[in-house]
Amino acid sequence: MSGFRVGIMDPAIASRPRVDSFTRASYLSAVACGVDSFWVPDHLNALFPRTLWQPKFAAGAKVLPSADAYLEPWTMLGNLAARNRMARLRLGVSVTDTGRRNPAVTAQAAATMNLLTRGRFILGIGTGEREGNEPYGVEWSRPVARFEEAMATIRALWDSKGELVNRDSPYFPLRNAIFDLPAYRGKWPPIWIAAHGPRMLRAVGRYADGYFPAFPHTPQEYAQRLDALRSAASDAGRDPMAITPALWVMVVPGRSSDEVDEALDSAVARAGGLLASDEFYARHGAEHPLGVGFTGAQDILPQDWDEQTALSYIKKVPMSVLREMYLCGTTDEIIDRAIQWRDYGVRHLVVANIGPLQRHLRKGLLSTVLFGRAVRKLKKL
Template structure:
């Protein structure tokens, strides 16, 4: 069995005293931890209810300006690439959105980053979420169909060898389009797809170089969906084992199980768990506070909830759901849980320290050392 590769996700929220201070510190910790990849999400806004962005609810409010002050991902990665061109860490978007961003622009951005990083760029891509599209005037009626066409458009441009491209598409028709950026030493960025549903899983098998889902999965769901991807790859003559099985999951580590459970049992952490769909709650024997038809992060806009509403909803999130969405506990606990994901097929695990979300700053900062030990331990799995 090959070594588990490890990535670090950065929330890319504007910080204090300088906007990129937190991201630069995270990147340096990634380098020090000798991880394999460093990732940034591509959002305009966040997923934390605005009334909870207050020091009385979360220590993160003392460090980051706003839950919705998301910095532009490609610009940030370009800055990191320009300053540190010779590092070995791959830089990835986790993930970009095919709704609000035209695929020709995405193809150009990813190809540019690949040149700047000497072949270390990874294009994470998915259909996006309603909250990042509809409020800004982007049609959200056919996100998966739009995604499929966006992915085909990116491939068509990359493979055009500088020749004129004409391509019919209901979303992104190309008429005498030119794309002449070169690949780095003949290699384009790897495309990792954030797929969850059956149609997206099959598209990953047909076109993706990696599968990069996040919450909410169970290990048994992951292995079943990986088989769908590999079957789709085989159907079109691709090597199914060439697709990297990756996974993104938060980590909440501490010095003791009791200290971690105290941090998990807070309004802001439980409110974040509203991003899981009702199906995931049902797997834990619970009902989703926002209703049985809630699709979670894909469709709801929890940042518009008022303080009373979010308190009421968060109070009905059981601790079993919270723990199922993260790797939690002592360093040994977290590594033991990560090994389960490895045993269910994950080969590249991308994590983020969720400890700073708890209310007390001292305890939030106290999770940094256990988290750094987790990073080192994951590399030995």
């Protein structure tokens, strides 16, 4: 893939006055900024302590009544596809879950979206997180093994050409299964995998058209993982350079360093710091507030914390961790940091603005203006 592409990630959380008011505004902003892709997440609830979702902590709580009120992504994608005829943005899910969703259903949904968008859909997919599985009765002891079997199942169905499919699997056995939806002009939607560990990187090399990590890490780590997955692709007889190097990152914009620090010190931004791993904290001479060896976003279960418990955790998050994990700063500083990611291999950067979730509504609204400026500059890289 040549050039540098930019996408915008929408939270897809129920808002006011219409349930999709925020998503509509986000989509129109993406069109106005001329981005290449627009994304929605696949969550049942937030990776965020619900007791901190109050106006005294986050101005966004005034327009988004609940941080856990995620709209169902595939329904939302169909809605977006209907209004995307003129803008022709690529639409994507970032990322759907192989724990909660049977891969045959995911294969069907993705193929349908690819037909509706005339080949402009991207299937972002990963293991999911504990918070979206375990509370709902989905077994979580071997998420990577389940993921690998899900990927093999999706590919088997897409490659079946309408013939009966039989496949042994400990998770998703197929017995005379039929999949007869057509590919759009002979092509299935590209699969972008959210991967971090060695085994998941090998899965990217075997199955993926794009590499799409999100958990906090450094540009240097990104480059090392990109090399590893490309080696895996070569071992699998695939073209390693055909895999799109992408990245999802949260943005905290401000007019000055003081303004950025104020936004980073908000409850939402600090709670986001809990999604980094203990290994990430160790580089800053600190221990993760949830203990040594805590893996971060993959295993966090914050929904039953009371307010004081949540506050006690986020107060232990060092500002240096927040500055590194977020793409934060003035517009020029954001661009400089994005250039670093580009220089380490990223070719499609998907950004999400969390500036509106800081304490003060006026500064939160201003962040949307600064975010738009940054996105337009990113498009010129």
